[in-house]
Amino acid sequence: MTQLSRGFLFLSAIAATVAGLLFLAGLPGGFVFDDAYNIAQNPGIQLSSLQPGALMDAAFSAQPGSATRVLPMLTFALDFYRGDGMDPATFKITNIAIHALTTVVLAWFLRALFQAAGLSERRAAWTALALAFAWAAHPLQVSSVLYVVQRMQTLSTLFLLLALWSYLQARIAQIQGRPGRAGWLLGGLFWAVAFSCKEDAIALPAYALAMELTVLRFNAKDASLARNLRRGYLSIALLGGLLYLLVVAPYFWSWGNYPTRDFSSVERLLSQGRVLCLYLWEILLPLPSHMPFYYDWLPPSRGLLSPWTTLPSLLGLAALMGVAWHLRRQRPLFALGIFLFFGGHFVTSNVIGLELAFEHRNHFPMIGILIAAGDLIALATRHLRSRQIATSVTCAAALVVLAGTTVARARTWNSELSLANTSTILAPQSARAWNSLCVAYFELGGGAKRDNPNLDKAIAACGKAADVGQDSIKSLTNIIAFKALRGPVPDADWNRYLNRLRHVTMTPDNSSSIWVILNRARDGMPVDGEKMLEAIDIINERARFKPIESAAMGYFILGHTGTPERAYPYFAQAVLETRDPAFAASLTEDLRQEGYPAWAERLELAVEASRSGGASHRAPGVRQ
Template identity: 35%
Template sequence: MFTPRPVPRFFLPLALFIVALAAFWPGVYGGFLFDDYHNIVTNAFVQIKELSATSLWKASKGYSDNTRQLAMVSFALNAYWAGIHPWAYKVTGLLVHAVNAVLVYWLALRLLAFSSRIQAGHRPMAALALAMVWALHPIQVSSALYVVQRMETLCFTFLFIALLLYLRIRNQQITGEPVNQWLWSGLVLSFVLAALFKESAVLLPLFCLALEATVLGFAGSSGQRRFWRISYGAGSALALLAFVFWAVPHYSSLEPYGGRDFNTVERLLTQGRVLWLYMQQMLLPLPKSIYFYYDDMAVSRGWLQPLTTLPAIVGLVLLFALAVYWRKRFTLAALGILWFFAAHFITSNVIGLEMVFEHRNYFALLGILLLVAELVSRLPVRDGPAIKYVGVAVLVLGVGFLGAVRAATWGNPILLATDMTSKNPNSARAAMDMGVAYFELSDGDANSPFYHFAARQFERASALQGASTLPDVNLILMNGAAGFPDDLVDIEAVWQRYLQRLRALHLSVETRDSVWSLLQQRLNARDIDDDRLQQAMAIIIERQEQPDYRHAMMADYLLMHLGQQEQAEAHYRLAISKAREGGNQQLIERIAAELAASGYPKLASELTGLTMAPENIFLNRLKPDSTLLQQLNQGGN
């Protein structure tokens, strides 16, 4: 019987790390995408100019609700060393992914030991094959190279470490060895660090419970068995109570979520189809089925709308039931299925997130691969296991090839945009990216054919079902920058369409921020129709209460650009009142300083009660000056 030759202990992890880097390396030459812009590129908290404890502390507060602190600090460090050049951000993200591949290898090595069908001598190569497929899978490209998803990948760096420590602790308990208390400390520290990168860290207890329900079986001495069963039973009961009496009332809604066109029931119904889409992408990663933007995903409005909704949900229930039923006989397969469901517990639940994102499968893919490993180990073969080795090698090479091709596509913005629009022509976001890529090629020259291509792409994006206000905003900004030939774009029609959508669309991040994007560009001396802009601001203020800094921006515009001091004072007073309520003294001081610098020292003193020396501060309160191209790239939530 074939027995693999032993290899040095760290040779396989090192080889895995190098291959993971090399396969996706062409993708680091691509650009920023979608949520990268408002989270990183135009986020003043992140774009630090000095390396100090104060600047890093401010950067840690750069995400909504002051969460994901360490992720924001990591972006700030990139910003300090590399500015807004995407290469450095992407290389950092790829290095994190390669490290995670090694952690997955070590985790797989320990999990495969629970299978009696995989001999000890074969486990290192089996673990390497599993980790290689996990690292090189095409669905992982967006996690590794979509900069903002470093939040997810670094969170799972520490979750992988926590799972390794948990398995080590439980192994010592099961074998009767004294448990090293430093392992417990490391486990707790890993969980805390993971939570500071992203909220996905709260899934760790679910991952550990799945381990106990399958491969570990709550093993140990009688006292340990009792402890773990009671602990997980009580923890599950408390978690269920928290979910029912806090999470569901807090997050669910029978009306459409803010900024979405679906409610909680519709979201849960749709997620049944989404989870099967994920599984199909993982098990059959054909290039045409993985295309990053899924904004045209049909929402399930009822159990049979569309018809696949009910069968999808029934299938998921049966799959989960089978995993629970066979958890002691097919332990790895059951663990894989349970981990897949656990990985999607937050993102496929009642919180009003977007329907589909590939990066949500970063850990879930490992679960599906454990299922595949169990199936492969049980395949009957007549002439020995050699055919399995060949088959697994072909699988690794095939998946690696597909992943490398997709990574190379991500390394070229125009190629990526073309790829996304060809695979998903109904995606307004893909059409937007195509327009941005053309605009970049034009270098803002209205005489360039690429400038015309960009305008036509934005017109096409605006006409697609489910389009946001961004295509129209981009056309308005292009018109303000260089204008259009008379026969290319009817800018008056664009403005009317934009205002109509602003009144009718749900107030998504894209919709509500579009007004302030236009205002910011007007403050930066962009040629934008003031009458239309005031109409847009009136609509957004009527539809949604605005924070302090938005009123300050409006006041600056009314006073400095339009000379409407009475209207400006009203917005200044509202901004200052809100700032005082929220403890935002910095904004009040900046208002006073800017008014004084602009020749209104008396008004500054009357409004703020502060006497400020004139300072050369421009009118941007939240974000660094955005170029037109960055504004065109502005993403959503």
């Protein structure tokens, strides 16, 4: 390593350390939103030993997001082990360390990229440091770093950058006449690891193509290799396009609403124009007041002019892409940055029925916008002929201000109540924000106890959530569960809950919310059995319980309602619709042991009939 490289390593480590320290203001904080299912309520990551078998079980434990995210799941388990339980600060410190490490890697990647683009070694180094720090110290990163489950995203970015850096080194070697095999091999390895963190790492070839179209220009000292590169990328692009059009798009496409969303594929694609413009606004004008964390208040676009900002957003993005394409030779870094931004959002802003917007989706794409912005700033300073020292001081001051906004935003994450309060201020139409405030008050007051001093505040916040979120049932569920702590729940609350349950979109949040009330009933809280049965029937009719959920409903009805005979159809549904014969046999035997031998015999006969083709695989007796 040369002296210049050693100096750059030292400076990049300093920048990364300072950037990491900014996020300490957000500790200890708590687990929020999807942290619950993936971490806090996930027994699969509760590691009790470091034996190889236990580590493998943790890595491949149940993952609500995807079954491929094994590396993040393993690190969650290790955090549980070293923190001696579910300590949010332990998990978040690991996230901060990953963020700092990614900052170092980003600085080195950008340095190599800028040198490949023709910048002098000194200028490439200082520009890389400045942009890497700007990325690391951006307030939009708070929700990627302090939102624990987004380690999936941040680890993916880390290994994507390592893969791109390796690819760049391989290509530079080929331009200089060397084979570059080590870079190609490392690039493939890091790509595989990135994919084990999150599936959107599949876009790596698009990022590599963006570098070829702008900075690298498919160059190689060997002319035949250069031709093969062009042909190879053309083939990959054509094959990828065909796979998208013939496989991916038809598989995910929905002319009507997605099963768990209130928008169709067309509406989602229209909406993403506004969403991407929102992201650009947040990146380029980085004020915490522009970053509410929750985006469930964002309505989908129902047409090109509904809302009217849809068409201008799409036209603006098309113009930006067109300008980048036109300037790909004259301003290769600007063009590359724009290509990386759009490439980074290709998966999440496409036909897959994901939610419309999340801040963490910008973790990698933000790199592209900062590269493009940095190139424009450099162009402006040259045209204005500003002195180097003045430019340097201005940039340093901007970075200090940027870091200050990140500290300010991180502070709002240092407790669940603080984050919830801030979210309701920044997004007053967000049902999730108000519901998080409701739950924060409830937990702060001691949880499920009759004399919880914050119970009225919690119920009021959930009432506000119910008012602003007409397509959400979670807040009404909480109101019933909380009021049950004080005695029978008024019929008005039950009727409001049941009426909305009949009409809301059956998102995962809405269909699973009933478990809050079930758990309160199991804890001995007074719950109207008939109302509960009606709610269970509605949800099963609209969002069909999985076999294990159906069995749980059957057991609940047996033990906590006055009509145990209503439990049988749910047991039948569980047995007839499961793909696991052992589960069906175990459930049947358990019913026999619990004193229901006639039910067990009926279920066994039904299973035999279904296997012989004599009965439908949907359970009889359950509302359909």
